[in-house]
């Protein structure tokens with residue numbers, strides 16, 4: 001069965017995939033580096049991907065049939081191929097799940113996502129996919145319909161065509177295209193934007209290795225030290241927590257124990273060059289500096305989620321932070337945790 005599914009998957013893939021210049025709307029919102037690998041060193045689909053592929057069509061038909069039967073809307077088409085041309089050489093091609101002939105007097109696209117948990121907000125990559133279709137077909141309204149197949153619960157979100165999305169879609173697609181044409185992998189987007197879960201499920205995790213710290217040998221003993229700096233881009237003197245002399249003493253002590261010291265830094269955008277300059281001029285002998293992605297709101301979760309993933313490549317000998325809750329969670333993967341007193 002798996003062989004047969006793999007053959008069907010391959011046939012579909014060859015129809016509209018792996019051609020530089022022609023991309024997939026369902027992928028364009030996900031990590032650009034992952035999409036690059038999909039082109040240059042594609043992996044066969046995982047059993048989960050094959051199952052999703054095989055059940056996807058059935059779900060679209062089932063939902064379309066349910067909508068027809070409701071008598072409230074008229075289904076026009078299911079799995080309709082569409083292309084959004086961004087230039088003479090670059091386009092996005094995919095299949096719209098369902099088109100309603102009329103709902104409130106309009107033609108409407110329905111994009112169906114089966115999910116194990118209904119989201120509170122539509123996922124960004126799903127909105128990007130739907131916006132691509134709305135622009136390709138010049139329609140105003142789409143619906144993202146999430147269906148939890150275990151519980152039968154549904155959630156739907158209205159998505160209106162928006163030119164700002166078209167701009168983002170274009171920028172991302174051209175960026176991917178440019179990297180593919182020069183055969184240079186884009187930056188580790190999911191990692192740098194804190195979408196670590198995307199890396200967890202990425203088939204290229206081993207090649208990309210986002211949770212390896214540059215220049216630090218795998219298996220090394222790490223000390224992770226949480227620091228923060230207050231002050232905006234224009235601030236000449238950020239205020240550090242702990243203060244910079246305490247950071248220096250701590251780092252010296254940890255290095256004397258043979259640890260590689262990684263600073264986990266939380267600060268406002270634009271401050272990184274100033275912080276690095278301050279740390280260097282103060283003689284803080286740290287080994288690496290990882291900063292919280294702007295896209296993440298929770299500093300606490302960031303430190304724990306990153307630390308946990310670093311522990312798959314390194315021994316986390318110590319985790320030092322001023323937040324008890326961080327230390328409680330870090331105790332699951334760090335040998336020793338230490339509370340830093342406020343300065």
Ligand code: SF4
Pocket residue numbers: 031032033034037187188189190191198199200202203204205208209210
């Ligand atoms: S491992 Fe993460 S950063 Fe790397 S390609 Fe995959 S999703 Fe992107």
